[in-house]
Amino acid sequence: MSQELSEQEEQRRHTLQKIREMGIEPYPAQAFEVTHLAESIKAEFVEHQTVKIAGRMMSQRIMGKASFAELQDSSGRIQVYFNRDELCPNEDKTLYNEVFKKLLDLGDFIGITGRVFKTQVGEISVNVTSFTLLSKALKPLPLPKTDAEGNTHDAFTDPELRYRQRYVDLVVNPKVKETFVTRSKVFSVMRNFFDQYGFLEVETPILQPIPGGAAARPFTTHHNALDIPLYLRIANELYLKRLIVGGFDGVFEFAKDFRNEGMDRTHNPEFTVMELYVAYKDYRWMMEFTENLLQEIALAVCGTTEIRVGQNNISLKAPFKRITMREAILEHTGYDIADKSEEQLRAICSALNIETQPEMGIGKLIDEIFGEKCEGNYLNPTFITDYPIEMSPLCKRHRENPSLTERFELMINGKEVANAYSELNDPIDQRERFESQLQLSERGDNEAMFIDQDFLRALEYGMPPTSGIGIGMDRLVMLLTNNHSIQEVLFFPQMRPEKTVSLSELDKAILSICTDTAQLLSDARSKVDCSNKQWDLSLKHLTKNQLVKVYKEQDDVLIKKV
RNA sequence: GAUUCCGUAGCUCAGCUGGUAGAGCAAUACACUUUUAAUGUAUGGGCCCUGGGUUCGAAUCCCAGCGGAAUCACCA
Numbered sequence: 001m002s003q004e005l006s007e008q009e010e011q012r013r014h015t016l017q018k019i020r021e022m023g024i025e026p027y028p029a030q031a032f033e034v035t036h037l038a039e040s041i042k043a044e045f046v047e048h049q050t051v052k053i054a055g056r057m058m059s060q061r062i063m064g065k066a067s068f069a070e071l072q073d074s075s076g077r078i079q080v081y082f083n084r085d086e087l088c089p090n091e092d093k094t095l096y097n098e099v100f101k102k103l104l105d106l107g108d109f110i111g112i113t114g115r116v117f118k119t120q121v122g123e124i125s126v127n128v129t130s131f132t133l134l135s136k137a138l139k140p141l142p143l144p145k146t147d148a149e150g151n152t153h154d155a156f157t158d159p160e161l162r163y164r165q166r167y168v169d170l171v172v173n174p175k176v177k178e179t180f181v182t183r184s185k186v187f188s189v190m191r192n193f194f195d196q197y198g199f200l201e202v203e204t205p206i207l208q209p210i211p212g213g214a215a216a217r218p219f220t221t222h223h224n225a226l227d228i229p230l231y232l233r234i235a236n237e238l239y240l241k242r243l244i245v246g247g248f249d250g251v252f253e254f255a256k257d258f259r260n261e262g263m264d265r266t267h268n269p270e271f272t273v274m275e276l277y278v279a280y281k282d283y284r285w286m287m288e289f290t291e292n293l294l295q296e297i298a299l300a301v302c303g304t305t306e307i308r309v310g311q312n313n314i315s316l317k318a319p320f321k322r323i324t325m326r327e328a329i330l331e332h333t334g335y336d337i338a339d340k341s342e343e344q345l346r347a348i349c350s351a352l353n354i355e356t357q358p359e360m361g362i363g364k365l366i367d368e369i370f371g372e373k374c375e376g377n378y379l380n381p382t383f384i385t386d387y388p389i390e391m392s393p394l395c396k397r398h399r400e401n402p403s404l405t406e407r408f409e410l411m412i413n414g415k416e417v418a419n420a421y422s423e424l425n426d427p428i429d430q431r432e433r434f435e436s437q438l439q440l441s442e443r444g445d446n447e448a449m450f451i452d453q454d455f456l457r458a459l460e461y462g463m464p465p466t467s468g469i470g471i472g473m474d475r476l477v478m479l480l481t482n483n484h485s486i487q488e489v490l491f492f493p494q495m496r497p498e499k500t501v502s503l504s505e506l507d508k509a510i511l512s513i514c515t516d517t518a519q520l521l522s523d524a525r526s527k528v529d530c531s532n533k534q535w536d537l538s539l540k541h542l543t544k545n546q547l548v549k550v551y552k553e554q555d556d557v558l559i560k561k562v
Numbered sequence: 563g564a565u566u567c568c569g570u571a572g573c574u575c576a577g578c579u580g581g582u583a584g585a586g587c588a589a590u591a592c593a594c595u596u597u598u599a600a601u602g603u604a605u606g607g608g609c610c611c612u613g614g615g616u617u618c619g620a621a622u623c624c625c626a627g628c629g630g631a632a633u634c635a636c637c638a
Binding site for chain 1: 563569571572573574575586587588589590593594595596597598599600601606607628629630631632635636637638
């Protein structure tokens with residue numbers, strides 16, 4: 001594959017060759033011993049200490065016989081000082097004059113041995129006694145600069161490039177790195193918290209024959225050996241409950257789930273959910289557990305329970321406010337939804353100017369009212385409890401009111417962060433709930449659930465009373481890192497594939513002849529003036545890139561645009 | 563899916579009511595021994611997203627497409 005190289009890329013290839021000609025290996029195999037990190041040297045200044053550091057050279061200030069450069073490693077940046085006569089005490093000054101000044105480029109990895117000192121201006125730096133090229137960079141990095149007032153200039157900001165080339169984003173934008181370090185910390189704090197309770201971290205199938213545990217459109221795939229369809233999981237709930245049936249008291253999984261739906265600021269086709277199930281507990285216990293967990297995470301990650309998200313100040317200090325869904329709706333709309341029929345709810349919706357669809361049942365209608373009028377109001381963490389039974393097919397009936405369920409969602413900053421139940425463990429009730437879901441799906445709700453017979457069988461063997469919770473990890477990390485978009489908390493958010501197809505003149509000519517309606521291949525051939533070899537090559541190129549389609553119908557070979 | 567905005571040098575961006583492309587950083591060359599957005603001088607670098615149209619002439623106006631962002635719709 002030939003590609004056009006920019007002037008700077010050509011230049012770097014040239015210096016690469018010069019480096020080789022000087023007998024220097026630009027990609028050495030040998031390990032480089034690192035004794036210090038940039039930040040640790042700055043944090044604990046020890047004058048004259050000898051250190052070995054490694055990283056990318058991010059800036060160079062050459063002043064004749066002495067130079068400053070900045071070295072960036074995983075911890076941050078430190079200034080390094082190159083003095084010609086200290087680096088090359090003998091007559092031969094090529095290491096400084098040639099290698100350092102001319103053959104090193106910004107972005108190259110180098111290893112440095114030197115002594116720590118402070119410059120006249122007071123910046124902690126490393127006086128280089130020797131250096132090694134560790135890896136040559138052939139593409140120039142975008143290089144944001146920060147001035148004395150801390151303003152960043154020429155920042156690398158284009159979201160498309162940042163997401164598609166996250167490696168560059170990470171090198172050049174330190175804030176981005178911080179976000180992902182925080183993300184990782186959130187996970188480990190949660191793990192430790194669960195460990196203290198003796199819960200077991202488990203793994204359950206991602207490829208599922210029945211995509212259960214939630215209502216969403218799955219990604220479909222196919223297993224060749226078994227010749228059956230398989231689905232990427234939309235949730236792992238039903239498998240974790242099977243493990244509770246099997247006798248574990250507490251199981252959790254950090255799970256990638258997949259949903260074949262729209263993408264936007266808060267939705268990515270693959271996303272991470274932490275699900276936890278604990279035997280012999282109910283949703284009230286789970287509320288207390290959750291507020292303690294979140295408080296702990298905030299303290300560990302942000303150092304405080306008071307966080308700022310966008311324009312809002314939010315307190316993650318336990319305990320959190322609790323309110324039933326009925327009260328929430330009453331409070332924000334003035335309507336009491338208790339014991340209302342589908343018709344009455346529809347009337348309330350239209351009074352509130354909420355659009356409804358005929359396939360919406362009671363659950364969906366109430367959900368709509370809540371989502372439309374209430375959800376956004378809960379900035380500080382709030383448990384919304386006691387959801388109507390129609391919208392919670394896996395949740396146990398409320399102990400005091402059989403038309404409600406023992407469910408809560410945790411709302412923070414107006415968004416759902418967690419969803420939890422006293423889990424339904426009555427197998428007969430569960431079967432009926434699945435069946436009424438099925439009726440909903442026959443009404444046109446394409447998100448109603450499939451029936452998982454094996455899961456019902458497991459319940460029939462008996463599942464202890466259990467409470468379970470699912471926490472949307474991406475959204476939680478968004479909150480804790482004050483990021484507005486899910487793409488900022490995923491290393492590699494889903495993007496439309498880059499189009500790299502480059503067409504020759506002939507390709508374009510052929511393409512312009514083809515239309516959406518098929519024509520005989522021989523007819524198309526006669527309209528283009530080229531050799532048969534060129535024609536064949538070009539056609540292969542076009543079909544491979546799915547721009548035209550060549551196929552046979554009876555004895556005719558046809559071509560058309562895709 | 564709808565609407566709006568955007569696509570120009572490696573990066574960040576100018577480029578007016580159409581007249582063949584500009585800056586800063588980065589690059590190249592030279593000078594400079596404690597600088598720090600180092601500095602000074604000189605030089606090179608562009609399929610102006612793609613394809614059509616209008617025009618004597620299009621980065622600029624029009625249409626279509628591709629890619630991205632925001633808002634909305636959808637979303638247990």
